[in-house]
Amino acid sequence: MLTLITFVGRKSSAMLSFRGPESALWGTLQKRFAVQRNVLSDPDFELRSELGLLQTYFEAFDSTVAALLDTSKQDMLEALQILAEASKSSAACLYLNTPDNQVSHLTSAWRSPETRLADFTPDPCRSLDYSSYPLLADTLAVGMMLSKSLLELPLAEQMLMAQIGVRQLLCIPLLEKGEPFGFLCFLNDAEIQRSRSELRLLAMLSNHVAQALVKKRVEQELLCNQQRLRALVGVLQDMVFECNQQSVIVSVWSGHPDLPSAEMLQGRAIISVLPYELASELVHYLPRILQNKETAQFNCTVQTINGPVYLLVRLQPVQAPNGQNHAVALVHDVTALMLEDAQRKTMLDTLNLLEEAVIDLAPTGELVRTTPAWAKLRGLDVREMAKDLGQPLFAWVHSGDGMLMVEALSKILKTTEPVSQRFRLVQGSGEYLWVEARLIAHRSPDGLLSAIRGVLRDVTVSHLNEQHITQLALYDTLTKLPNRLMLDSEIHSAIDRARIQNTKVALGFIDLDHFKQINDAFGHQVGDELLVNVARQLESVLRENDVIARWGGDEFVVLIPDLNDLNVMRELSERLKNAARKGVTINGMETQPTISLGFAVFPDNAESGEELLSAADHTMYHAKHTGRNNVCFYSDIVHLKALGREHVAIQSRLSTAIRNQRLQVFYQPVVDARTGEVLMVEALARWQDEQSGWISPELFIPMAEKVGLIQELSELVIEQSFIKLREWRDAGLKQRLMINISRSQLFQPQFVTQLNEKLMQHRLRAEDVVLEITESVALTDYSRQLRHLRQLNASGFEIAIDDFGTGYSSLSQLHEMPAQIIKIDVSFALRLHTEDGRRIMQAIVQLGLGLGLEIIVEGVENLETARFLQGLGVQCMQGFYFSEPVPSGVAELWMRLGLQAKI
Incomplete structure (x- = not known):
């Protein structure tokens, strides 16, 4: 049998009215008790059992009042016991819902010691998921009680109850404002019958339990909020208090260390406990707040033992529970803000200065x-x-x-x-x-x-001032154009942009034709004026972003960045050439200078700024050698294209190789034309590049001359060959060493001194060394070179004129030169297969012998050539027929054994 009773709080129910936690229940019970007493006076009325039931529940209520008002865990357990015993239940439980009302948790439970019910506090009874028990959920949700025997329950509820031995179930909802927040559950291990009156009494008691629980929860929340407010005020170091119409503080929260504590203020008059400065202001404002229900705000300063404290006070009217008007004051410490504002003003005054x-x-x-x-x-x-x-x-x-x-x-x-x-x-x-x-x-x-x-x-x-210093550091003082340092920076910046923007960079090397003749004929002042005028004319035809720099002497470099069309470069090159040819009048003399111009392009012809400069320089020299007043482009020059980028890359690596002494010295024998004995060995630089293998000296030696490394290369050869010659001397070998001297070395004022010091350092003599100087070098600045050659000769060195026959020296010059040896150029030996070639060779040999010079013929490639030269009276021969340049170990072997088999 299912009994449903609707609870108070639902709009659909008016069966029970329960207002207060005690008075309503008391009144209801007393009325019913009086009715029952009157009914009992009639002996024919059969409700004696109901009277007994009322007395039982009345006594149960009387026993549980204190527990319900306290609702501690132990007291609630005691109340459940009393209710269970009064309702003759084997157990009683209190379930409270989660906030979403989807699950209800067992909060407290009492079980009779005599009951046959199993322990139901573990799962699944500890937490009930309403979705698993729809009858229970639907019944409680509408505020109705559920009373059923085990067999009347749906399968889900039946299985749950059967696990713990329940035979009769009664669930009564607990309501707050008409909405369930839990339920009381009465369990029996045997079926019992409860009257409607008993169910009504249980419903009333459950309603009282619900109100007691709600009241306790509200009190706990209020206490928690009060604690939070106190904590908040304490953190802020502020004060909040409420005062009545007699200016007495009725509640207070204070966390300020320099103001009175809450214990000192509670129940005291404002004027007697607060600092005078604060109290006097409050007394002034409170009547207006309390009478007119206005808000107010004021500032005041309170003197404390820790110094002045600046306060901001806000007053707000509130209504007390008794209906009277009270005032709430929020006292906020703004000392830090005031000091910060003062500091800010001081800072602003300082900044203004x-x-x-x-x-x-x-x-x-x-x-x-x-x-x-x-x-x-x-x-x-x-x-x-x-x-x-x-x-x-x-x-x-x-x-x-x-x-x-x-x-x-x-x-x-x-x-x-x-x-x-x-x-x-x-x-x-x-x-x-x-x-x-x-x-x-x-x-x-x-x-x-x-x-x-x-x-x-x-x-x-x-x-x-910095610009002036920059001008001196980055600009040429004569032409005011950027110098090499600034140009280098501009080139690298342009290339970086080109890589990002996928554009090109063109670089042009410019050489002023015949400038040396102008300088020699009219003097340096005229030459300088010409350079300034040409620089101005070249700069006038450039675009805004183009750069022209003075490279040095009569050379300029033009940089054309951000190129998308190479036709721009070609058009600009013609404008540059035409601009240079404009007439220039200097000291009344009109001249029309011309330029030789060579262009290279990044990334088409080079991969770096250094490679680009080198490619443009090569192109300019090609333009100069093909007739001057000419423009050439790297991509149009067949032989430079054949060299390709590897040529430029090799030049870049050459500098590192020389400075790191990665070049080796090989030696080529010079043999006696009659006996085949090795008389001398010529020291020759050889380079095995890590990337390209052996590099021809015909390639890297002109490169070294071009980039200004020939002197370092020559010094490297001298140092290594002197070390080897010392070893050979210590081993008993007497052959002399031939060393090539570059033009830059010969022009050095200290060269003779430094060379002698090198000899002394290695314990060698000048007679051990023969210095080779090309005929073209010897004839450059002839008078100056002649002086240096005589100094070397006077020091004991023998001088050999290398590549003889290619420099067009006159007989008088040859006679004046302090040379003891001439080395006839290889080109003459290569023409001995012709009649004219043999006659020329014979004439050169007779000339040398007639001047008393020792003769060495280079380029001997075969036995036939050797036999012919022997017949002319040549003393020494050198060439691949005897030996190509070889490492020092092989050269030492030839020096010991000789090359007689070749004669």
Whole structure:
């Protein structure tokens, strides 16, 4: 049998009215008890059992009142026991719902010691998921009680109850404002019958339990909120209190260390316990608050042992539970804010004294605040500064520096560090001065940009001084064009941009034709004026972003960056050539100079700035050798294209190889034409590149001369060959060493001295060494070279004229030269298969012998040539027929054994 009773609180029910926690229940029970007593006076009325039931529940209620009002865990357990015993239940349980009312948890339970029910506190009874028990959920949800025997329950509820031995189930909802928040559950291990009156009494008691639980929860929440408020006030070091119409403090929370504590203030009059400065202000404002229900706010300063405390007080009217008007005061300590404000004002006064302008920019770049120094930078009166506020900083940045500032602001947004940028600030008059800005981004706690702050300083004077120093360091003093240092920076910047933008860079080497003749004929002053005029004319035809620099002497370099079309380079080259040919009048003399111009392109012809310079230089020399007043392009030169980029790359690696002494010295024997004995060995540089293998000396020696490394190369050969010669001397070998001397070495004033020092260092004599000098070198600046050669000869060195026959020396010059040996150039030996070649060789040999010179013929390739030269009376021969240049170990073997088999 299912009994349903609707609870108070639902709109659909008016069966029970239960208002207070005690009075309503008392009244209801008393009335029913009186009715029952009257009914019992009739002997025919059969309700004696109901009277007994009422007495039982009345006694149960009387026993549980205190427990219900306290509702501690132990007291609730005691109340459940009393209710279970009164209702003759084997057990009683209290279930409370989760906030979403989907699950109900067992909160307290009592089980009779005599019952046959199993322990139901573990799962699954500990937590009931309403979705698994729809009958229970639906019944309680509508505020009705569920009373059923085991067999009347649905299968899910039946299985749950059967596990613990339940035969009869009674569930009564606990309601708050008509909504269930839990239920009381009465369990029996045997079926029992409960009357409707008993169920009504249980429903009333359950309603009382619900109200007691709600009251206790509200009290706990109120206590928790009070504790939180006290904690909050304590953290803030503020004070909050409520006072009545007699100015007595009725409740208080105080966490301020310099104000009275809550214990001192509670129940005391304001004027007697609060500091006088605060109390007098409160007494002044409280009547208006209490009578007119207005709000008020005031500031006051309280003197404490720790110094003055600045307070901000807010007053708000509230209604007390008794209906009277009370006032709530929030006393907030603003001492830190006041001190901070004072410091800020002091800081602003200090900033106003600075010559640097301090600025605040909005996130969008507008000027928000600044100091009086801004007016000085802008050339304004201080009173005119206001018109600049709200304007973007870019409004006063010189147009030529706009991109610099954009880049600077971009950096600011990406970093937390200050960023410095120098730019031109436009003044009110339209003139500008140089300022240095140091800016930093300020962000809100959530990371968003809130402001940009910075300092602007006038650096016009220092900037101009730096420019002057830069001019001296980066510009040619004669032509005012960029020098090599600045050009190198411009080339690398242009190449970096080209890599990013996928564009090209063209580089042109320019050489002024016949400049030496002009300099020699008219003097250096005229030559300098010519260079200045030509530089100006070349610069006049360039585009805005093009650069022309003076490379040195009569050479210039033009840089054409950001190229998309190579026709621009070709057109510009013609304009340069035509510009140079414009007439130049110097000291009344008109001249029309011409130039030789060679262009190379990145990345088509080179992969780096160094390679690009080298390629353009080679191209310019090709243009010069093909007739001067000429323009050549690297891509149009067949033989340079054949060399390709590997040629340029080799030149780049050569410098490293020489400086790191990675070149080796090989030795080629010079043999006695009659006996085959090795008389001398010529020291020759050889280079095995790590990437390209053995590099021909015909390639790397001209490279070394071109890039200015020939002297270092020569010194390397001298050092290594002197070391080897010392070893050979110690081993008893007597052959002499032949060493090639470069033009740069011969022109050095200290060369003779340094060479002698090298000999002494290795314990060698000048007679051990033969110095080879090409005929063309010997004839360059003949008088000067003659002097150096005589000094070397006087030191004991024998001089050999190398490549003889190619330099067009006259007989008188040959006679004057302090040379003991001539080495006939290999080109003559290679022509001995012709009649003319044999006659020329015979004439040169007779000339040398007639001058008393020792003769060495280079380039002997076969036995036939050797036999012919023997017949002419040649003393020495050298060539691949005898031996190619070989490492020192093989050369030593030839020196010991000789090459007689070749004669």
